[in-house]
Amino acid sequence: MTSPTRIVLDTTAAGPDVPRRLFGTFAEHMGRCVYDGISEPGHPTADADGFRGDVLDLVRELGATVVRYPGGNFVSGYRWEDGVGPRDQRPVRLDAAWHSTETNQVGLHEFADWAERAGLELMEAVNLGTRGVAEAADLLEYANHPGGTALSDQRRANGRDEPFGIRLWCLGNEMDGPWQIGHKTADEYGRLAAESARLMRFIDPDIELVAAGSSNHEMPTFGEWERTVLRHTAGLVDHISVHAYYEETPGDPASFLASGVGLDRYLTEVAGIIDEVRAEHGIDTPIGISVDEWNVWNQTRWNEVDKPRVFTGDWPVAPRLIEDDYTVTDAVVAGSLLITLLRRADRVSMANLAQLVNVIAPIRTEPGGPAWRQTTFFPFQLTAARATGRVVVPQITAGTIDTARYGAVDAVDAVATIDGDELSLFVAHRGLDAATPVELDLGVPATGVEALVLTIPEDGDRHTVNGADAQPVAPVSLPVDADGTSLRFTLPPLSWARLTARIAR
Numbered sequence: 066m067t068s069p070t071r072i073v074l075d076t077t078a079a080g081p082d083v084p085r086r087l088f089g090t091f092a093e094h095m096g097r098c099v100y101d102g103i104s105e106p107g108h109p110t111a112d113a114d115g116f117r118g119d120v121l122d123l124v125r126e127l128g129a130t131v132v133r134y135p136g137g138n139f140v141s142g143y144r145w146e147d148g149v150g151p152r153d154q155r156p157v158r159l160d161a162a163w164h165s166t167e168t169n170q171v172g173l174h175e176f177a178d179w180a181e182r183a184g185l186e187l188m189e190a191v192n193l194g195t196r197g198v199a200e201a202a203d204l205l206e207y208a209n210h211p212g213g214t215a216l217s218d219q220r221r222a223n224g225r226d227e228p229f230g231i232r233l234w235c236l237g238n239e240m241d242g243p244w245q246i247g248h249k250t251a252d253e254y255g256r257l258a259a260e261s262a263r264l265m266r267f268i269d270p271d272i273e274l275v276a277a278g279s280s281n282h283e284m285p286t287f288g289e290w291e292r293t294v295l296r297h298t299a300g301l302v303d304h305i306s307v308h309a310y311y312e313e314t315p316g317d318p319a320s321f322l323a324s325g326v327g328l329d330r331y332l333t334e335v336a337g338i339i340d341e342v343r344a345e346h347g348i349d350t351p352i353g354i355s356v357d358e359w360n361v362w363n364q365t366r367w368n369e370v371d372k373p374r375v376f377t378g379d380w381p382v383a384p385r386l387i388e389d390d391y392t393v394t395d396a397v398v399a400g401s402l403l404i405t406l407l408r409r410a411d412r413v414s415m416a417n418l419a420q421l422v423n424v425i426a427p428i429r430t431e432p433g434g435p436a437w438r439q440t441t442f443f444p445f446q447l448t449a450a451r452a453t454g455r456v457v458v459p460q461i462t463a464g465t466i467d468t469a470r471y472g473a474v475d476a477v478d479a480v481a482t483i484d485g486d487e488l489s490l491f492v493a494h495r496g497l498d499a500a501t502p503v504e505l506d507l508g509v510p511a512t513g514v515e516a517l518v519l520t521i522p523e524d525g526d527r528h529t530v531n532g533a534d535a536q537p538v539a540p541v542s543l544p545v546d547a548d549g550t551s552l553r554f555t556l557p558p559l560s561w562a563r564l565t566a567r568i569a570r
Contacts, residue, residue: 068464070477070503070556076488076568080456083482086415087406088449089131089188091358092176094139095163095424096386099171101432102422103179108433115170116179119436123428124183124421127442128449132185133235133357133417134176138162140238141194141246145204148172149223159380162246166380173208177229186233188357188417193237193257193277194247201261202268205234209269233273233415235357236261236298239280239308241290251290255297262301275304275355282309282331291335295342295352304355304414307335310362311398318394318527320470322495322559325401325478327471328359329409336412353414359402360418361395361441362387362425389425390530391439393521393538393559400444400519400561401478401493407448408480410456418445431533439531440538443519447540447563448491454484466495477501477556483568490564494556497527505552511566514552516543520560527559 092098106115135143139162147156147169155169173189180187189208191201203216208229210217217228239245240254249257254277262274276298279287295305309328313321332354339352367387375386389395399418406416422428427442463477479492488511494501517540521527524537531538543562546553556562 068476068501070461070463070501071506072459072461072479072492072503073506074457074459074481074490074508076457076483076507076509078457080458081410082455083407083410083452084414085130086186087410087413087452088129088445089133089357089415089417090127090129090421091133091137091417091419092135092421093137093424094135094143094160094167095137095420096388097383097423097430098420098426100168100383102430104171104175105432114175114178117430117436120422120428120430121179121183123436123438127427127446129185129418129421130449131188131233131415131417132180132183132421133188133190136162136190137238138245140190140192143192144196145173145192145200149174149207149220163386164376164378164380165384166382168382173229174223174225187229187231188233188235189231190235190238191261193240193254193261194245197257198261198264201236202264205265205268205272232271233275234265235275235277235306236302237277240277241284241286242280251286251293255294258294259297259301262298266301273303274301275306275357276302278306278308278335280308282327288334288338291338292342295339296345299342299346299348299352300350302352304353305335305339307331307354307356308358309356310358310360310364311402312361312363312365313394314365317469318497319466319495320468321394322398322401322497323466323468323471323474324398325405325493326474328402328405332409332412354412356406356413356416358419359416360425361389361391361398363389387425388423388429390532391441392528392530393440393519393525394527396440396444396519396538397493397495397559397561399441400448400491401495403444403448404478404480404491404493407452407456407482407491408458429533435533437531437533437536440519443540444561447517451489451563451565452482452491454482454487457481457483464496464501477503486567486570488566488568492556492564493561494558496558498558500555500557502555503553505564507550507552507568509550509569511547511550511552511568514545514547514564514566516545516554516562516564517541518543518557518560518562520557
């Protein structure tokens with residue numbers, strides 16, 4: 066056993082409401098996310114529109130609330146007009162972002178219909194890489210205007226009489242990145258985003274707009290990019306994006322398991338920049354942080370092995386791209402990142418796990434074969450199902466773990482939500498070597514206590530994954546002892562758990 070952990074939770078404390086958009090996800094025209102993932106005509110479970118029923122069932126089970134579409138890097142070279150109208154008349158294009166061939170068999174109409182069936186709010190991205198203000202406004206008019214104009218009547222002729230009513234719009238994607246089609250300086254992008262936002266609001270004043278922040282915290286322009294972009298767009302946008310991916314580096318699992326600390330510091334810096342610019346411009350309305358891409362991703366392998374292979378080959382349709390097999394360790398990190406996002410609900414307005422199917426995704430598929438839950442599916446699903454009401458940040462007394470990247474960090478991290486008399490605690494144990502006994506002090510009696518834990522399965526190790534033939538990693542029951550106003554349980558090493566209970570009010 067490691068040092069005991071004590072968690073004190075003031076159930077009467079005020080806290081921010083849980084933004085339901087915190088449990089968003091992302092579907093890009095990349096690899097096998099859309100084609101052979103969401104859509105596979107001829108699959109035994111496919112419906113008349115070609116969408117896989119087994120995937121749709123898993124998406125509903127996942128509990129996601131929002132889906133960002135159609136990219137991602139893809140959107141910076143995308144012509145939205147290619148994806149509307151009769152399918153047999155749609156052009157086939159080269160997708161330079163992912164060195165693939167895009168058939169355009171799934172476009173706005175098909176994907177919006179699928180999202181409605183899945184219960185997902187559509188978050189549409191506009192191309193500010195190769196295109197600009199006019200094209201962004203055209204797409205908005207096509208999607209949201211009731212009728213009586215050339216573009217809205219074109220939508221109606223294409224089978225959608227009522228507007229799509231899309232509220233969330235991303236103003237481009239990762240425009241700070243030299244890899245991005247149409248890469249721009251902060252001034253160039255900020256000016257373009259501001260002019261696009263202004264015109265889009267003229268057309269539909271009820272939309273919410275997301276400006277593109279830095280692609281990651283390590284970008285050399287991070288910080289100044291946000292300041293410059295917000296100075297152009299403050300008062301015109303509602304959110305600015307954060308993209309955050311984490312991976313284990315050889316010999317340093319401790320830093321990887323502490324990724325939530327890195328995310329928290331990243332969010333703190335961005336929040337400070339937002340406050341700085343709002344004060345400069347005298348803006349009272351809040352600007353939220355949209356963490357519209359986050360996940361565990363083995364980028365080192367992608368950059369050193371997979372990307373050179375992909376970008377020197379042919380132009381395939383729906384190639385296998387970054388289909389990471391997620392381990393128990395990855396799942397605990399994903400759960401820890403969710404804890405951080407919940408704790409920072411005071412500033413984080415929405416978040417999208419990137420991506421949804423096959424591409425660094427919680428759901429995997431095989432063509433003509435099964436769909437299954439990766440290890441990262443479970444912390445997302447269990448959190449989305451019960452994180453409602455308000456966020457309450459507990460006081461934690463725990464042992465520490467030394468990390469090369471973040472210094473000494475708490476071995477245990479946790480956050481809670483309270484909705485009426487429903488309490489949910491989400492907790493992660495970052496230690497690799499030993500279990501830790503936990504005492505949870507609520508100050509009030511609790512009944513109906515249930516707990517589930519995700520950890521290393523029997524006959525497995527921290528690198529165990531789920532695959533098409535076997536899924537050994539799944540939540541199991543965690544015993545909890547109740548003693549008055551305290552609950553006691555033991556967290557195994559490398560674990561993530563959810564505890565639920567009813568509390569006296």
